Amino acid sequence: MTETAAATATRFMKMHGLGNDFVVIDRRSGSASVTPALARALGDRHFGVGFDQLAVIEPDPDADARLIFYNADGSPSAACGNATRCIARFLMDDTGARSLSLRTERGLLAAEDAGGGLTRVNMGAPLLDWHEVPLARHCDTLHLPIAGDPVACGMGNPHCTFFVPAVEDVDVPAFGAAHEHHPLFPERTNVEVVQVLSDSEIRLRIWERGTGVTLASGSCSCAAAVAAARRGLTGRDVTVRVDGGTLEIDWREDGVWMTGPTAHVFDGILTPDFLEALA
Incomplete structure (x- = not known):
């Protein structure tokens, strides 16, 4: 050149x-x-x-x-x-x-x-009201009317979090693609599949809207941790294990803090x- x-x-x-x-x-x-x-x-x-x-x-x-x-x-x-x-x-x-x-x-x-x-x-603080996520209509964001009983959350982008017994048993490409365009999410959604390992640790696999399967996602990790805490499955300070490694998520009064390499x-x-x- x-x-x-x-x-x-x-x-x-x-x-x-x-x-x-x-x-x-x-x-x-x-x-x-x-x-x-x-x-x-x-x-x-x-x-x-x-x-x-x-x-x-x-x-x-x-x-x-x-x-x-x-x-x-x-x-x-x-x-x-x-x-x-x-x-x-x-x-x-x-x-x-x-x-x-x-x-x-x-x-x-x-x-x-x-x-x-x-x-x-x-x-920042998670967005928990239906219109903030945003959803297409009024819904309880802690229990969406979707098979699998997922949780909705906004982290500046929309998230739909499913809790499952074993994340490795889920066909994430097919499952994520099937839910990204769900009519309840007018701006499409990220899809998280979560297995709770303990009250301070979760395993997460991710389908990102507009991208597909990813090895990690910061906003998805935050949304999954918030969903687990809201359900009472974990505390607000958790280790999130994704396909690419580990993030630490701490949902504090001033927002959701994410730490990693x-x-x-x-x-x-x-x-x-x-x-x-x-x-």
Whole structure:
């Protein structure tokens, strides 16, 4: 690539939190605009880069940064907990700060260095009223009128949590796809399948709307922990074991705090030819 081409190309970072992987584009210094078409192209694991979510870092006058999220199908997402943690770690490493604030559609989220290489983010208070999730009509969010008696919760995006005897016995791709577009969820829904291991530990498998099966999800882990606590199956501070590893979720008075590891895998450049093909 020539120096001129490199100057007009778009740089990105590849990150993951427990295998929940992201492409991150930092637009604070300017770069190509990010569109749903670009998100879909980048999300293709054969013809693009591949990710569960695309995260865009924008400047914000009243926060350390503003984050915008896209699913792999190009649809927007108001929340992405693991990507928020990954970007928080990147920004703290870059600036030397031990804490910061990040603006998302969910609101202003606090992040901090949890020590031992771990990063903690407050994902905000769970949304428990039917219209906040949102649902299509009035329902008891603790007992949805859906076979399997799931729980609904909003974490900036909608969640439907099922409790089962053994998560390994569930065909998550089929089960998740069957419920993502349930008419009770006008904006589609993430689907969590949960097995309670003890009053302080759950096992979780995940179907993310607009993406499919994922190894981990921060917002899904928060929603599953909140659902378990609301049902009285666990306390409010739980270990969540997902396919990609372990997160610690603590539902406090000021919000749902999520703690876990992050990884910055590599940096790359989107060539002008790739970007022009989307025009």
